[in-house]
Amino acid sequence: MARTTPPRPYDLLALFPELAAYGKPAVRLHPRRGEPTADESSIGGPLLWPVDEPWPVCEFDHEDNMDEPYAYTLAWRAYLEDRNRREKEGALDWDVERRRAEELEAQFTAEDDGAAPPLIPVAQLYYREVPHLPWPDRYDLLQVLWCPRDHPEAETPYNPAFQLRWRRAETIEKVLDQVPVPLICNGEYVPNRCVLHPETITEYPLTADLPVELAEAVRTWADRIDNSTAYNWDTASAPGWKTSGYGGAWGIIDPYPILCECGERQLPLFTAASGEFDGGTGSWRPVEEAGTEWEFADPVEVVIGRGYTLQLYYCPASEDHPNRTEMF
Numbered sequence: 001m002a003r004t005t006p007p008r009p010y011d012l013l014a015l016f017p018e019l020a021a022y023g024k025p026a027v028r029l030h031p032r033r034g035e036p037t038a039d040e041s042s043i044g045g046p047l048l049w050p051v052d053e054p055w056p057v058c059e060f061d062h063e064d065n066m067d068e069p070y071a072y073t074l075a076w077r078a079y080l081e082d083r084n085r086r087e088k089e090g091a092l093d094w095d096v097e098r099r100r101a102e103e104l105e106a107q108f109t110a111e112d113d114g115a116a117p118p119l120i121p122v123a124q125l126y127y128r129e130v131p132h133l134p135w136p137d138r139y140d141l142l143q144v145l146w147c148p149r150d151h152p153e154a155e156t157p158y159n160p161a162f163q164l165r166w167r168r169a170e171t172i173e174k175v176l177d178q179v180p181v182p183l184i185c186n187g188e189y190v191p192n193r194c195v196l197h198p199e200t201i202t203e204y205p206l207t208a209d210l211p212v213e214l215a216e217a218v219r220t221w222a223d224r225i226d227n228s229t230a231y232n233w234d235t236a237s238a239p240g241w242k243t244s245g246y247g248g249a250w251g252i253i254d255p256y257p258i259l260c261e262c263g264e265r266q267l268p269l270f271t272a273a274s275g276e277f278d279g280g281t282g283s284w285r286p287v288e289e290a291g292t293e294w295e296f297a298d299p300v301e302v303v304i305g306r307g308y309t310l311q312l313y314y315c316p317a318s319e320d321h322p323n324r325t326e327m328f
């Protein structure tokens with residue numbers, strides 16, 4: 001089933017025709033819990049990985065804000081899913097549930113063994129399902145992995161660390177099915193297994209990234225209608241997991257151009273979000289899910305910082321140039 005963003009509450013192009021020049025496609029991925037195969041696009045799902053290619057490991061140093069055995073994270077998610085199902089069927093005995101949760105936790109112990117840990121799948125994006133990805137003449141599959149731990153030395157410190165693989169699916173003959181997993185992780189960096197319902201929308205730069213005069217006109221209008229979120233949050237930029245589009249709202253740090261070491265400006269490629277919408281961005285809930293309240297507000301259950309987004313950038317000059325990241 002498709003997922004469709006409702007019409008935006010304001011017709012920006014009628015208000016500011018000059019914005020048309022800045023419209024850019026973004027693809028809302030609309031991840032929903034499911035069981036994707038390696039032949040489908042997914043978040044947290046199995047990757048179409050060549051059996052003869054080494055699985056990537058993380059070479060960064062780690063300093064974990066929160067860590068737990070990876071196997072426990074998966075078992076805890078499975079327990080929660082089962083508990084939620086049982087809760088819908090009838091009242092639970094919370095004393096029993098508490099005991100079960102404690103028993104589950106006691107079953108898993110793991111410590112960092114010092115070896116470079118294997119990464120975990122974050123996203124698999126087939127171009128046929130997720131349009132507007134770069135170099136479609138050469139690639140038809142983009143795989144995004146990360147190390148689900150905190151990296152004090154990384155560009156965006158104390159966040160998961162990304163790695164990418166650009167591929168042509170037809171070149172992969174035999175697929176790796178026994179994938180190595182890390183010993184420990186920050187459970188907040190482990191995505192739930194989700195299928196995708198990609199939808200292309202149009203995004204506009206946030207006011208901090210617009211030309212000064214246009215930004216001023218937008219702010220004046222927002223003041224006049226007494227809605228400070230009318231542009232950035234209600235119309236210009238979609239919340240949630242997405243590809244392409246524009247950068248996030250500068251707020252944690254001052255705006256700066258995201259430049260590649262070659263001098264090119266890097267462009268947004270992939271955005272990992274702490275949820276699909278929140279109390280302020282509920283207008284983005286798809287029309288097909290009207291009335292579902294919070295049910296689909298956070299299918300992936302990844303948390304970036306204090307509920308931020310982590311955006312991965314790419315250099316349009318070459319896929320071999322290091323990808324930059326920024327947290328918004």
Ligand SMILES: [Zn+2]
Binds near residue numbers: 061062147
């Ligand atoms: Zn790492």
Ligand SMILES: [Zn+2]
Binds near residue numbers: 317
């Ligand atoms: Zn570059």
